[in-house]
Amino acid sequence: MRSFAYAFTVAAFTVCTAAFASPGDRLAEAVTDSVRDCASGWNQNMPLIAWGADGVVAYANGASLENDGGPLGDAGLPLNLTIEDSFETQLKSYLACDTPYLRGTLGMLAAAAPVTEFDPRTEQIVFFKHSFSAGDGIVSGEGIAKIDDLKGKKIAIQANGPHVDFVGRVLADGGLSFEDVEIVWVSELTGDGDTPSAAIAEGRADAAAVILPDARFLTSGGNVGTGAEGSVRGATILISTQEAASVIGDYIAVRADYFDANRDDIARMVNILFQAEEDMRSFMAKDGDALQTKMAALMANEFLGGLPTEEGVFLWQDAITDGWSGNAKHFGDPNEARRFEVLLGEGNVALRGADRLDAPANLNTAEWDYSKLADGLKNLDDRQIASFNPEAAAAAVQKLRRTGQLDANTKIDFEVYFEPDSTSFPIDLYADDFEEILRLASTYSGAIITVEGHSDPLHFLRREKDGADNAELRAIRTSTQNLSLDRAIAVVDALTSYAKDIEIRMNRDQFTLDGVGISSPRHSPPNTEAEWRENMRVVFRVLTVQAEATTFSPLQ
Amino acid sequence: MKKVNAGVAFLILAVVGSSFVSTYLEKSHSPALEAGVPIWSAIAAWPSRDAASVEAQPDPNRRITAIVLDDSGSMGPDIKPAKQAVIDALGAMAETDRVSVVALNYGTVLPFTSVEQARIDLPQALRAIKSDGSTPLTAAIQNALALLVEEASGVRGFGTFRLIVTTDGVADVPEALDQAVASIAEMTPVQMTTIGIGISGDHVLRRSDLGSFVDVENVDALQAALEAAVAENTDFTAITDFDNSGG
Numbered sequence: 001m002r003s004f005a006y007a008f009t010v011a012a013f014t015v016c017t018a019a020f021a022s023p024g025d026r027l028a029e030a031v032t033d034s035v036r037d038c039a040s041g042w043n044q045n046m047p048l049i050a051w052g053a054d055g056v057v058a059y060a061n062g063a064s065l066e067n068d069g070g071p072l073g074d075a076g077l078p079l080n081l082t083i084e085d086s087f088e089t090q091l092k093s094y095l096a097c098d099t100p101y102l103r104g105t106l107g108m109l110a111a112a113a114p115v116t117e118f119d120p121r122t123e124q125i126v127f128f129k130h131s132f133s134a135g136d137g138i139v140s141g142e143g144i145a146k147i148d149d150l151k152g153k154k155i156a157i158q159a160n161g162p163h164v165d166f167v168g169r170v171l172a173d174g175g176l177s178f179e180d181v182e183i184v185w186v187s188e189l190t191g192d193g194d195t196p197s198a199a200i201a202e203g204r205a206d207a208a209a210v211i212l213p214d215a216r217f218l219t220s221g222g223n224v225g226t227g228a229e230g231s232v233r234g235a236t237i238l239i240s241t242q243e244a245a246s247v248i249g250d251y252i253a254v255r256a257d258y259f260d261a262n263r264d265d266i267a268r269m270v271n272i273l274f275q276a277e278e279d280m281r282s283f284m285a286k287d288g289d290a291l292q293t294k295m296a297a298l299m300a301n302e303f304l305g306g307l308p309t310e311e312g313v314f315l316w317q318d319a320i321t322d323g324w325s326g327n328a329k330h331f332g333d334p335n336e337a338r339r340f341e342v343l344l345g346e347g348n349v350a351l352r353g354a355d356r357l358d359a360p361a362n363l364n365t366a367e368w369d370y371s372k373l374a375d376g377l378k379n380l381d382d383r384q385i386a387s388f389n390p391e392a393a394a395a396a397v398q399k400l401r402r403t404g405q406l407d408a409n410t411k412i413d414f415e416v417y418f419e420p421d422s423t424s425f426p427i428d429l430y431a432d433d434f435e436e437i438l439r440l441a442s443t444y445s446g447a448i449i450t451v452e453g454h455s456d457p458l459h460f461l462r463r464e465k466d467g468a469d470n471a472e473l474r475a476i477r478t479s480t481q482n483l484s485l486d487r488a489i490a491v492v493d494a495l496t497s498y499a500k501d502i503e504i505r506m507n508r509d510q511f512t513l514d515g516v517g518i519s520s521p522r523h524s525p526p527n528t529e530a531e532w533r534e535n536m537r538v539v540f541r542v543l544t545v546q547a548e549a550t551t552f553s554p555l556q
Numbered sequence: 557m558k559k560v561n562a563g564v565a566f567l568i569l570a571v572v573g574s575s576f577v578s579t580y581l582e583k584s585h586s587p588a589l590e591a592g593v594p595i596w597s598a599i600a601a602w603p604s605r606d607a608a609s610v611e612a613q614p615d616p617n618r619r620i621t622a623i624v625l626d627d628s629g630s631m632g633p634d635i636k637p638a639k640q641a642v643i644d645a646l647g648a649m650a651e652t653d654r655v656s657v658v659a660l661n662y663g664t665v666l667p668f669t670s671v672e673q674a675r676i677d678l679p680q681a682l683r684a685i686k687s688d689g690s691t692p693l694t695a696a697i698q699n700a701l702a703l704l705v706e707e708a709s710g711v712r713g714f715g716t717f718r719l720i721v722t723t724d725g726v727a728d729v730p731e732a733l734d735q736a737v738a739s740i741a742e743m744t745p746v747q748m749t750t751i752g753i754g755i756s757g758d759h760v761l762r763r764s765d766l767g768s769f770v771d772v773e774n775v776d777a778l779q780a781a782l783e784a785a786v787a788e789n790t791d792f793t794a795i796t797d798f799d800n801s802g803g
Contacts, residue, residue, distance in 0.1 A: 389609075398712050420791070459787065462789070473594065475747055475784070476787065477599065477745065478747070482714060532792045
């Protein structure tokens with residue numbers, strides 16, 4: 001439903017690359033303009049992209065792109081906002097200080113480092129985080145059901161666009177790297193032309209990183225592509241940012257020279273943006289609210305080129321806005337799993353792996369004292385996080401298992417091993433693994449994670465061989481089934497305690513407990529003690545499918 | 557009967573698509589198949605009914621028991637020790653376990669509730685039960701099984717499901733009773749225990765491959781009959797000569 005708006009929207013990041021360079025060229029090859037000094041005083045020019053969270057800036061600017069009062073104008077900080085979806089064009093304006101701001105995902109900002117960081121004036125100071133994305137995905141062709149099925153395949157990605165670090169993160173969590181795949185660089189993100197969608201549709205790629213509206217189009221509505229009406233036969237959505245809901249972050253960076261000269265004013269602007277986000281988060285959740293209608297209309301008209309007002313609402317819903325608490329945690333909390341340094345590190349690994357950077361980008365942040373940026377805010381609660389209905393999730397997982405779809409929808413496995421006939425396991429040995437699980441849980445914060453216990457079948461098999469009667473065998477089977485669930489519970493209990501000890505936020509409802517008894521032993525029969533022990537395990541699986549609409553509420 | 561079981565097994569196997577398909581398909585079609593031989597894929601798929609919402613974290617150590625009380629005319633004065641046996645059976649359960657009681661002619665005496673609550677409510681509820689009427693034992697067992705299915709659906713089949721039948725073993729249609737008891741053993745993980753009143757010989761309720769049996773004179777033995785089975789060995793000894801494996 002939101003496809004049209006979003007598609008038009010992010011037609012966004014697109015545009016220019018083709019005009020200036022060939023697909024696959026790095027930003028430093030596409031943008032070679034010289035640096036100019038900034039004029040003194042408040043520079044009113046700021047680029048926006050056609051993204052729902054950017055509505056916050058427009059709302060703070062008097063619900064207008066033009067200098068039209070509002071909280072920013074009232075504070076003497078008016079802005080002239082321009083929708084600029086070409087990152088290369090943004091970068092040129094930034095070097096010339098037509099605007100001191102860059103607006104992009106963290107991966108895009110990092111990719112621009114070779115252009116911006118060689119001159120102290122243009123070093124980026126990342127000072128505001130808008131949101132995480134819930135509107136992007138990877139579509140794969142027939143026969144690619146799990147991340148590791150991508151090995152040796154071609155993946156189409158927009159060069160210098162928002163998906164390079166997303167693909168890198170997903171590949172890494174599936175046990176792959178860019179060396180295991182071939183990247184097909186394209187110049188556009190969506191729309192007509194050289195897009196990832198076109199690449200997969202034309203057979204130039206086996207998978208494509210796309211915006212979700214395109215993903216739904218390619219897969220016949222988010223199912224399996226029929227080959228009709230522009231879909232790709234057999235194509236499915238391999239993973240999306242509705243599951244990987246803390247991967248693609250959207251930011252604003254400012255030139256260092258301008259930041260140094262206007263630090264206090266920028267801080268006041270940030271505080272006003274936090275207030276605007278708080279207001280918008282509230283009224284955009286109220287259907288029929290006059291302010292919702294007003295801002296939705298603005299975004300539909302100005303961001304999307306005149307689409308129906310409801311498309312503005314959908315655009316907003318594709319963004320998981322951060323607000324004050326999200327920024328404070330992201331930039332200032334060393335215990336936040338998805339903090340800035342972590343995402344930048346991931347982005348660097350991905351960009352270097354994809355040959356977009358030679359050296360890691362080292363971007364600075366504003367290092368705000370967030371306690372001084374809370375004026376006027378009514379609610380300093382945690383950033384909205386995905387909420388799950390654990391009962392519905394458990395029912396959905398059970399249904400997936402029964403219909404044989406659980407394995408197909410499982411993308412990332414992780415295992416913990418146990419002592420025989422027991423729910424005990426050496427917790428101390430799993431500290432690193434627990435941290436990895438917590439990282440996965442926070443990265444894929446919109447995904448159900450199944451915790452699936454297993455038991456070993458040797459006792460059953462031995463008693464069967466000994467001629468035990470069927471009543472005993474059935475009783476053993478029941479015990480193994482229950483033991484397997486007990487193991488899953490024990491691991492999640494331990495994980496919960498671990499997260500609490502290290503002060504990492506964990507949403508226990510995200511974990512769906514399951515036990516499969518001896519139905520899926522790794523070794524049957526186990527022939528060695530090692531094999532026997534490997535059967536006594538708990539497997540974590542990140543499900544990249546939203547099994548039921550009622551299972552997960554990703555946004556407001 | 558064999559033909560029916562084979563057909564049902566095939567259907568379930570096709571749906572479940574478990575890794576044991578070939579093994580059990582072969583097993584379920586075997587001409588040597590005896591009534592009551594577990595069809596593991598069917599047992600794994602039990603309860604077959606999908607609940608819209610289930611317990612997110614069911615207690616795997618919970619025992620869920622449906623008790624069938626024979627209140628037929630054939631019980632005569634034995635109804636009194638039978639009722640006492642039902643009450644005594646609660647002593648073999650934990651307070652957090654769940655229990656229901658169904659009588660052949662009276663119907664549902666006690667809907668599923670916690671054992672803690674049943675200990676309070678059941679004595680009063682049983683006072684209304686008298687020995688009278690016919691012996692629809694099979695129907696009562698099937699009704700109790702249906703209650704277990706409903707309970708199991710809400711907890712995704714986790715826990716231990718038991719059917720305790722307190723009876724003299726007389727049934728209106730003995731062949732139907734044989735089939736029903738065998739079917740439970742073939743298709744479900746429900747563990748059946750009979751508290752027998754004068755049942756002897758090769759009665760289906762005494763078959764050890766289908767369930768356990770205690771005499772009403774020795775209800776204390778019920779506790780042992782209801783013990784959970786060991787799930788795994790605690791030490792490893794390889795067995796190299798396996799035939800079909802179950803699970």
